[in-house]
Amino acid sequence: MKMKGTIGPHEGKEFELMRNGQKNIALFFSDYEFPECFIPYIKSGIFRLKEVLILPSPEFDFTAQIVYKPEAEKEANLLAELIKIREFIPENERKIGLLLGYSEEDVDFYVSEALRRIEK
Template sequence: MMDISKGRLGPHEGKEIELLLSGEKAVAVFVEGLPRTAEGPLQDSKLKHFKKLIPTTKDINLEADFLFLPGHERAAKDLAELMKKSMSSPGYDASLERQIGSLLGYSQLDIEMYIQNLKDLGRL
């Protein structure tokens, strides 16, 4: 059994570009526009990008920017589809959340800590 108390639940916010360029992460998603730090790597073709509208349960579409390393377009498209399923369904699905977390580069320990947090909050 995994000891989730050793996890460190926290976002990659502000570090995504660095994590992508170091290869620690293959895909990142932004819902509030791309950070300025993405401009150079996109121009140099070190990173690839696409936008996708993600429908939500609140009848609004979220415009998401997906950044990914060359060769990881399939993972980015898979992430977009998983997010679409997750955001258009009421509540959370642990299996979907695990897949999303994995594609976003979180450790299994951190993902399980996140799932446990959702359970503790009564959202799962």
């Protein structure tokens, strides 16, 4: 049976999704430029920013930036802990996907596709 779902990023859409109330948390990594459109909202307190050190290095610390609505602080803290785990654990990946606002169907599809690739 073929699973339904999509593997589609929210990249480039996070700001609008958060501003419109469709998403509570966005995740960015230091290997890409942080979207400046969030900065005025962070400065005003509408959104908050949490920086997480993922992988320290003498040349370049790999970090994550979690932007979240104040009412989603507990979920943002959970996301921060989950992304520090640097191995593929299906249950953690499911939690991360759901915290980032993806549907259960899309998260399950992503996890099953990732597992299929790992098992090859």
